[in-house]
Each structure stands twice: as structure tokens, then as C-alpha cells.
Amino acid sequence: MSQSNTPFDLPPDQPSSRSRRRLLGRLAAGGLVASQGAAAAAGELLRPLEVAPSSRVPGAPVLEHPYGVPSPREAGVVRRSARQWPLPGAASSMTPLADLHGTITPNGLVYERHHGGVPDIDADQHRLAIHGLVRTPKLFTMDDLLRLPAESRIHFLECSGNTGSEWNGPSGLPVQLTHGLLSCCEWTGVRLSTLLEEVGGVSAQSNANGGAWLLAEGADAAAMTRSLPLDRILERALVVYAQNGERLRPENGYPLRLIVPGFEGNTNVKWLRRLKVVDAPLQTREETSKYTSLLANGTARQFVFEMDAKSVITRPSPGHRLTTHGYYAISGIAWSGRGMIRKVEVSTDGGASWRLARLDGAARDRALTRFEADWRWDGAPAEILSRATDSTGYVQPTRAQLVAARGLNSQYHYNAIQQWRVDASGEVRNA
């Protein structure tokens, strides 16, 4: 056989005919994923003692990409839209959750939802105005904001329309297209409370009328605007200029956006150009014609901000295929707009029985939490699902419970338990 050409290592067990047989003899069953490795080809076990094909040629230089890009072999891991939108600037694209791991969404895969397309804004010319019922209205340059005390926090963002495809039952879509209006980043910027101190605080007028509201306006072609209850957001809201360490991406609000942790995505106004303190919500287009939920009795829920606790299994999920029987770690994400995830339960029998999943890492407020549950697939068809409970005690509902409470007219805030079907061939479907 060929000698090892690696530069360092002529190991004591350099395979001779005898040691080769000994090495193969040690290939016994055992461990969680023994079967596949063992089945592959016993001769393969010698591969690590030979030179890797990729070691025989010089690799690519540094700075081939001064700003790096993913492997071309991962070219299928991109944002996608669930449908053709009539106006491509008033549309959405979705995060490929089935291909992601951990809790951070890389900036290139953060979901998009625009109402008037992505504006091209010169950060040097951009200004944030804070005015209305404040003592000293001010305009802030980006440099002004960068000089102020900053804070970084990891939070999820979810469009209130996320998973709306499932109101009428299983859509057949994969998790990217059912749950992919969901991402999670480290956001860096200035606390809203710091900015309100900069303008001398909210003036007394605002207190006479049941508490102040904050109008946030974007500099996009939709002049996207939302009214937000100041008391409820003041403690947590950030005006951010960075996501996952670098300046915001254009489609995520460059150079400035509002982050209101736990609130529905559209309230996290992008391309933020002004914050106006007012004494009542302004009933903007985006809180009247959109983002209200019509109930069965004909009334509508308005100003429903918090995204309720929710979870979904991302692996295995539709598009994945179980290749052999045996052990699989079922992996998914859970989140709540009202606090932390306290527990996640997983079922592999359609909800007849549940077991507690492991939560990965320290609990984070209003951020994705990764969960995992051990499963040994015996080859029989299975229904796998997850159920989140948050720190308020709220339990993610079944679809039947959600429809009973809200009816079927509501486009928004669908957070029911999601079930995937694994058939005997190992194929996973949303059915």
C-alpha cells in the first residue's frame, strides 16, 4: 500500500497487512450512528492514513474574497419567496430554516419584507428626527448616534404573517416557506430611552391622555409608519445601526432601524427617519388596512404587537430524508415575544405522548432558542411535532385551539403547533 505522505506522522500502527486486518477488525457496532459508517465500505477506514485528495493541490489564496461568501456547494441555501408577488418591492422572502443551525441567522439570509422596496440611502446624508411631544426636538446624524452609549442584544424578528399558510390545514410547504419569515441577529444601537433623554424627555402633555405613543417612520417608498405604545417598549427598544457586528444590510434598514424586541416584524421600522412622540395612535395605513386581525364575529384585533410563543422542528423537516433507521437528534427552534422559552416538548406520535426537549445554551429574552430531542426511528411512519411554553406560562396552542379562538379570517399571528409526517421511506412532508 502507499506510504503515508503526511509530513509528520509515521504512526506506530502504520498499516501493514497485519495492522490493516487489525484495524478493520476493530470496526465493531456501537454508538449512536454506528450503522451507516460501518456499512459504507470497510476499506474506507484506511482513508485517513492516506493523503487527502485536497492535500495534493495548493488551495485558494487569502483574500480571494475580501468580503467572504458561502461555499458554492451550499448555493441552494438562499432566501426564497413563497409565491410570485404582483409588486416585487411589496413582497417578502424567507429564511432557509431547514438548512440553518444554532440561533444566529447570518445577515445574507435574514428574511425580507418590504412595502415599497429597498431604498438606497446615503448614511452620511441620513438623519433621524425625534420630535412631537418632547422638550427639545433634534436631528441626529449617524455620527451623532455612533457617539452615544450603545447596546448589543440578540433578538428574533418575526413577521406577523409568518406561517399564515397553515390556517386552513397543512399547506404541503417546507419549513422555509411556512416559518421562514423569522430570523435572529445580534443588534447594536442606542437605547430608545437614551435618545428620549437626548431630546430632554417626553413633555408633560403626553401624560394627560392615557400615555404617550411613538410614531416611527421609514424613509422607504411606502413611508412605512407604525404607532407604538411608549410605556410598553421603552425599556427594551433600540435604534440600531448594526446587525451581527456589521452595519445593517440595505434590505434590513440600512443605515438605521427600530428594534422592538418581541413585537411583530413590521413595527421594527426600517430605514428609520423619524420618531414622533404623540398622545394617541395615529391610525396609519399599516395599522388599519394591514396588520389587524379580523375575527369570526366581525370585530378586528388591532395593535396586537407581541408575537406569541411558538416552535418548529427544522431537522428533520420537509426536504430532508431519513436514510437509515436508528438514532436522530430532532432539532428545532422556539421563541416568544413575551420573554424567554421555559420549555419545549417534542412528540413523535402525533401528540399522543410528549417528552421534554433539551434547550441549548443560556436562555435569552425574546431570542431564538434551539431545542433538541433524542429519537430512534424504527422505520414506521411517524408524526413529529413540538410545543413551546414561555416564561409567562403560555403554552403554544394546537391549530384547533387557535382557530376556535380566532376563526379563519385572520391572516396574522398564526402560532399553532406544527406537525411533520415521516413516512416509511424516510421522506418528511408537511401533511
Added chain:
Amino acid sequence: MSQSNTPFDLPPDQPSSRSRRRLLGRLAAGGLVASQGAAAAAGELLRPLEVAPSSRVPGAPVLEHPYGVPSPREAGVVRRSARQWPLPGAASSMTPLADLHGTITPNGLVYERHHGGVPDIDADQHRLAIHGLVRTPKLFTMDDLLRLPAESRIHFLECSGNTGSEWNGPSGLPVQLTHGLLSCCEWTGVRLSTLLEEVGGVSAQSNANGGAWLLAEGADAAAMTRSLPLDRILERALVVYAQNGERLRPENGYPLRLIVPGFEGNTNVKWLRRLKVVDAPLQTREETSKYTSLLANGTARQFVFEMDAKSVITRPSPGHRLTTHGYYAISGIAWSGRGMIRKVEVSTDGGASWRLARLDGAARDRALTRFEADWRWDGAPAEILSRATDSTGYVQPTRAQLVAARGLNSQYHYNAIQQWRVDASGEVRNA
């Protein structure tokens, strides 16, 4: 004046000539960054009541970039090399720390250090072998690894050569080129301890000879190899396939790398193809000809793995310019390969006096910690510097202390306090 064309808002204080005067009258001094906003142009305060230029044209569609890219206006925020390398595949590029925020490094800006270039590896064909002094040597496919229990953790990576430019005094370089062999990501993969259980555990032989070591080998053209003391890394080491949520980038080890939290960067072997349990370090090229530190007395420090506590101010730093006198938040990062950052102190007078910086967010083990200190710049020249203390009580040394202990022959593990000079014009220099 023009009427507001925003769709929602004819505010009670719609500026008339009178209200315009009132608005301008309210523009009083106050707050941390009042001066600049006020000085800019008082008439600008009316801008928020007009339509933003970027609102007058439709924006770009969704999915203009299915995998998103930074704003072209941030095109200068890229990795750079400190010098021309004779072999571009045995070289490094550095993270632009002065332009980053928070603690996460976006994948496109994670520093590079290769010994034989970036190999092109087909993940479907890639195998990880675990062999040597283990009960059941095995080959793992990527699918095998993805089926195993996973864990995600945020850790920094630092090349042991980072900041070597400063051994002989201030280099004049900006922070990207002095400290940019440093990045921090959320890494996802399988615990090393889980994998060793998969191979039936380390066999008894290994205990006879002072503890087992682990040889890690990469599939690159350098067949990069390091020996690691198993007992010291077993609790924390991960074999990872993802960084910041997505699969590893090619230059960061796609499809598989070792993460040894807190250990010098090169031990976090990329393109990982095998782990061999051995009973003593194998004295590979990368632990003899490189990555040992020659001391003044002619002896060398070998197997110095942990990166000691260190910090650096990233804003302001060389290349930034203070435009006006007044308030600035001094911002920087601190880290330790031995645990958490307990405190960071900042000085603005060359180290004559120190004050405690705020630490942003929850303390994380072996991860970047962002710190911040308030500063009011009066226009006089200043020397700004930071000093980290970690959870072991270790205090970041001065350059003089470090040189006294290690001499000037050592290329590696430079972690002294870094000082930037602010001159009267507001320019910041490494001098």
C-alpha cells in the same frame, strides 16, 4: 412651504411660519450630542416633515440578492492583509475591527490564516476518522455528524500571531492590522466528548503515559496538524459544521473544523479529516518550526495554548477622527482564553488614572465582551487605552511587563495594553 405628503400625518403642529419659528426655538442645547445636531443647520429640523428623497422612488425588489450582500456604501469594510505574503495560500487576512460593533463577527469578515490555501472539499465525500487509542475507530460522514446531538456556543478565535506587530513598540498600524486576527462566532457542532463516546471511548493504553493527546489533521495542502492535551480540551471542544447559523465558510474549514475554545487559532484545525488519540504529542511541523515562542534566555515555550486576557479600543481608533469636542462613548472588546472577562478599565490620560468600563450584555465564556466608557473630549491631546482582567484574576500586562517576561524574540501571544493617541485635531493614531 410644501405640505407633508406622507400618507398618514397632518400633525397638529404642521409647520406654519409661526410653528416653524416655534420648532426652531425649541432647538436648545442639552443632551450628550447636542452640539453637532444643533450646529448642522437649524433649517434641517424641518426635513422630517417633508417627504424623504428615498420615498419618491420605488425601492429595489426582494430577492435582488437571494443571498444578501452589504450595502455598496460599506464597500471599504473588508478583510485586509497587513503585508504582501510570498505565498498567498500561506498567509492571513484580518477582520476590520474598527468598523464592527457588538460581539459577533459576520462570516464574510472572519479573519483568515491558511498554511496551504483553502481546499475545495465536497461535503458529501468528506469523512472524519477517529482512530488511534480508541476502542472502535470509525469514519463519520457529514450526515452521520448531523444526526448526533449538537451544541451551539459563541466563542472568539484569535491567531497566536495577533498583535505581533507591537512587540517593538507602536507600529503605526490601525486596529484592523494590529488586532484583526480575531473574530467571534456562534459555532454549532458535536461535542468532542460525544464523538469519543461514539468510538467506544479512549482505550486504557492512553492512561499509562501521562494522559492522552489528540492529533487533529486538516485536509488542506499543508495537512495542518496539531497535538492537543485531551484532558484539557475534552470538556469544551466541539467538532463544528456551522458558524453563525450556516455551514462553515470555505476559508473557515468547510465542511468541518475543530473548535477548542480559548486555544490559539491554529489548534482549531480547519477542513478536519481525522482525530487520532495518541499517548504523547507528535511534535508536528506546526508545533516545532512554528507556534513556539523563543525566550530571551534561548529556551522556547512550546504547547502554549491559551490566549491570555486582552482588550483593545476599537472606537475611536486609528482612522477615526473626532469631529467636535464633547461626549464620546469609548468602545472596545475584551476576551480571555481562560474564561470570562471580569472587568475592563479605561484610561484617557496614558494610564495615569483608570476608570471602570461598562460591560455590555451577559458574560460569556471565552467570547468577545464589548465594553464602553463615557468620555468628554475637551480638545486636548489624549492617550486612550484599556486593560482587561479575566475571571482567573489575571490582569492584561503593559508592553514593558510583557517584554520583561518574554523578551523580544517571541512572535506569538502578544497581549499587552494597547494605547491610541488622539491629537488636538481629533486624529487618532497608533503612536
